[in-house]
Amino acid sequence: MSHVSFQTEHFEAEVDFVVVGSGAGGAAAAVTLARGGQKVAIVEAGAWRDPEHYPQSTFGALRDLMDDFGAQVTLGGAFWPVVQARTVGGTTVVNSAICVRTPGDIFRQWEAEHGLRGLEAGVLAAQDVIERELAVEEVPESARGRSNVLAKHGADRLGWADSHYMKRYVKQCEGAGRCMQGCTGRRKQSVNLNYVPEVLERGGVVVSCAPVDRLVFEGTRAVGVKGRFVHPGTRKPGGEFVIRARKAVVVAASATHSPVLLMRSGLELPALGRFFRSHPGTGVFGVYDDPIDQNVGATQGWASVAFREQPGLKLETLAIPPELVASRLAGGGTVLMERLARYRHIAMWCHAVRAESHGTVKPGLFGSARPVIRYQLNRADMERFRVGMTLLAKQHFAAGARAIIPGIAGLPYELGPDQLRLIEEGPLDPKHYIAILSHLFGGCVMGTDPKTSVTDARGRVHGVEGLVVADASVIPTNLGVNPQHTIMGLAVVFAQALLEQHSGVRVGVAA
Amino acid sequence: MLWFVRSAIVALFPRVERDGVVIPGAADCGLDEFLKRFKAETTTLVWLGTVLGAFVFHFTPLLTIFVPLPAFLLPKGLLDRHAAGITTTSIYLLRQAVFLVKLPGGLCWGADPQVRKLIALPPLGTDPGTWRAAG
Ligand SMILES: Cc1cc2nc3c(=O)[nH]c(=O)nc-3n(C[C@H](O)[C@H](O)[C@H](O)COP(=O)(O)OP(=O)(O)OC[C@H]3O[C@@H](n4cnc5c(N)ncnc54)[C@H](O)[C@@H]3O)c2cc1C
Ligand code: SF4
Numbered sequence: 004m005s006h007v008s009f010q011t012e013h014f015e016a017e018v019d020f021v022v023v024g025s026g027a028g029g030a031a032a033a034v035t036l037a038r039g040g041q042k043v044a045i046v047e048a049g050a051w052r053d054p055e056h057y058p059q060s061t062f063g064a065l066r067d068l069m070d071d072f073g074a075q076v077t078l079g080g081a082f083w084p085v086v087q088a089r090t091v092g093g094t095t096v097v098n099s100a101i102c103v104r105t106p107g108d109i110f111r112q113w114e115a116e117h118g119l120r121g122l123e124a125g126v127l128a129a130q131d132v133i134e135r136e137l138a139v140e141e142v143p144e145s146a147r148g149r150s151n152v153l154a155k156h157g158a159d160r161l162g163w164a165d166s167h168y169m170k171r172y173v174k175q176c177e178g179a180g181r182c183m184q185g186c187t188g189r190r191k192q193s194v195n196l197n198y199v200p201e202v203l204e205r206g207g208v209v210v211s212c213a214p215v216d217r218l219v220f221e222g223t224r225a226v227g228v229k230g231r232f233v234h235p236g237t238r239k240p241g242g243e244f245v246i247r248a249r250k251a252v253v254v255a256a257s258a259t260h261s262p263v264l265l266m267r268s269g270l271e272l273p274a275l276g277r278f279f280r281s282h283p284g285t286g287v288f289g290v291y292d293d294p295i296d297q298n299v300g301a302t303q304g305w306a307s308v309a310f311r312e313q314p315g316l317k318l319e320t321l322a323i324p325p326e327l328v329a330s331r332l333a334g335g336g337t338v339l340m341e342r343l344a345r346y347r348h349i350a351m352w353c354h355a356v357r358a359e360s361h362g363t364v365k366p367g368l369f370g371s372a373r374p375v376i377r378y379q380l381n382r383a384d385m386e387r388f389r390v391g392m393t394l395l396a397k398q399h400f401a402a403g404a405r406a407i408i409p410g411i412a413g414l415p416y417e418l419g420p421d422q423l424r425l426i427e428e429g430p431l432d433p434k435h436y437i438a439i440l441s442h443l444f445g446g447c448v449m450g451t452d453p454k455t456s457v458t459d460a461r462g463r464v465h466g467v468e469g470l471v472v473a474d475a476s477v478i479p480t481n482l483g484v485n486p487q488h489t490i491m492g493l494a495v496v497f498a499q500a501l502l503e504q505h506s507g508v509r510v511g512v513a514a
Numbered sequence: 515m516l517w518f519v520r521s522a523i524v525a526l527f528p529r530v531e532r533d534g535v536v537i538p539g540a541a542d543c544g545l546d547e548f549l550k551r552f553k554a555e556t557t558t559l560v561w562l563g564t565v566l567g568a569f570v571f572h573f574t575p576l577l578t579i580f581v582p583l584p585a586f587l588l589p590k591g592l593l594d595r596h597a598a599g600i601t602t603t604s605i606y607l608l609r610q611a612v613f614l615v616k617l618p619g620g621l622c623w624g625a626d627p628q629v630r631k632l633i634a635l636p637p638l639g640t641d642p643g644t645w646r647a648a649g
Contacts, residue, residue: 062551296633326625335526346633
């Protein structure tokens with residue numbers, strides 16, 4: 004068993020496969036390779052925190068779990084936060100664990116538009132296994148909380164084609180409503196609790212506090228990674244590490260970090276860093292006469308995919324902690340405090356827009372590892388965005404809200420049911436809205452043409468041997484549903500293909 | 515620099531009393547300790563953003579309430595009007611800049627046990643700031 008954490012000395016190792024990043028994609032790929040009898044090293048930029056190490060406050064979560072203190076934003080117009088984690092387990096530690104299978108139309112779209120064949124059976128088979136292993140279940144009645152129940156009531160009253168309590172990778176949720184700070188009750192099955200330790204148990208190595216700086220090549224073959232440890236408290240640099248891969252390097256550092264790592268390692272593919280996409284989302288608060296206590300119950304418990312195809316969005320409940328509500332509500336001074344005084348009476352429901360717009364990811368100033376993300380929504384996406392907000396407002400009113408708080412700059416703070424027109428005709432400039440990007444895609448997209456893609460349908464980087472990308476960055480389209488399950492399914496299929504290539508043994512449906 | 519950031523946050527999150535109920539302001543929530551911790555433990559870029567936010571907050575009363583004084587010299591009533599005005603200004607860059615100082619204010623205020631009690635939430639434990647050692 005070997006876990007290597009921050010150290011000031013030089014560290015070297017040699018394994019069969021090096022996996023960069025331990026989030027949804029990295030952990031799923033690593034455990035598949037380890038189960039196939041391979042010696043695997045997971046190299047992760049963040050520290051390994053178990054539930055007893057999780058922070059309690061939102062400040063602690065930003066400091067200990069989030070990438071760049073959650074301060075990454077889009078450039079090119081509106082500054083919308085791009086939220087990801089930096090810890091063993093990646094963003095699965097801070098996410099809401101919502102589990103949605105890849106919709107069939109996505110595989111058909113990938114095949115028609117990107118020539119990607121033969122993924123569906125393998126991904127769905129992998130998702131079957133993951134659902135069992137990560138204890139996927141519907142949010143139990145005892146953990147639903149009033150906000151989730153009201154959302155279902157509102158959607159049902161409006162007769163929406165879909166309105167359901169979510170399925171999540173959570174074993175008996177106790178409704179603590181703190182998924183974003185890490186689930187201290189160990190209910191949420193983030194991959195730092197299962198797949199990463201399993202890699203250790205199977206003789207692998209986990210190297211934490213170890214941001215990979217460069218991939219190492221011999222000719223056109225990737226043979227390892229190198230970097231320098233970073234202290235998780237002081238952020239001071241430690242010793243260097245070099246980890247060699249006898250068979251292949253799997254990069255799973257996320258949709259923003261993977262393309263940047265490949266670029267900084269000298270790869271020059273025309274599509275690298277392009278086609279960055281997301282599901283930008285915002286929340287609409289409902290104001291209710293009775294207390295809602297939105298932080299009691301599952302952080303996210305209800306969803307609807309009724310509008311996934313037209314106009315192209317998903318609706319969900321979302322309870323953010325009071326520390327963030329305090330800056331999210333408009334205003335300052337007495338007026339803000341009076342708004343906050345009604346905290347118990349507000350519930351936030353949100354949308355995630357299936358945006359068609361795409362942008363770019365590049366290394367930061369002077370080639371630094373801090374990604375620079377240029378991304379803005381076009382008019383069609385902003386129209387979807389606005390429709391989504393109107394739907395949420397209608398849902399709140401159907402659920403009995405007295406007013407809604409749209410959070411649109413330039414509009415009144417609260418709107419009544421007869422003022423929805425103000426949202427319907429609201430501004431189309433993204434700068435008027437407070438949105439976040441948490442579902443990210445692209446940057447190293449899959450495809451058959453090296454001019455428009457970075458990897459093939461098994462994540463293998465065009466023109467390079469022994470280099471596979473296995474995270475959200477390979478996804479060439481939006482999904483219209485939460486991405487973790489798709490990312491994990493793809494990562495398993497890619498790892499199975501690697502096992503087949505290196506051992507000749509057929510593994511899984513997709514091999 | 516801390517007092518500069520502190521005074522902006524105190525103006526954004528003042529103590530308010532309504533119908534006999536006291537809503538604690540940021541100054542009642544251990545703001546001094548929090549800001550020391552925030553400065554020491556956040557990234558340099560985030561701290562610079564916070565200072566920039568405070569700077570914008572203090573030097574824009576002319577735009578919001580047409581008074582040519584920095585916010586830290588304003589009497590209470592005018593300061594409160596400025597706090598409301600600058601957080602909802604139509605100038606995007608200013609609104610965003612002030613958000614950078616409102617954010618740590620919210621992080622401090624919303625984590626305070628008195629505030630959490632008021633909104634029927636249990637107090638938060640401490641942030642251990644620990645991680646799994648090698649082995
Ligand atoms: C708040 C929030 C809630 C969400 N909720 C859901 C949800 O409920 N359901 C869902 O399906 N999706 C959800 N998502 C999205 C989902 O979590 C992500 O899409 C998914 O985790 C991405 O997987 P990944 O493997 O691409 O990246 P990540 O899971 O982010 O993992 C990448 C890892 O790589 C590490 N890394 C980065 N650079 C380097 C480097 N240079 N060297 C070494 N390591 C590096 C990072 O530290 C990180 O641990 C949510 C996201 C957020 C932010
Ligand atoms: S709602 Fe609470 S108990 Fe349920 S998974 Fe999230 S943090 Fe854990």
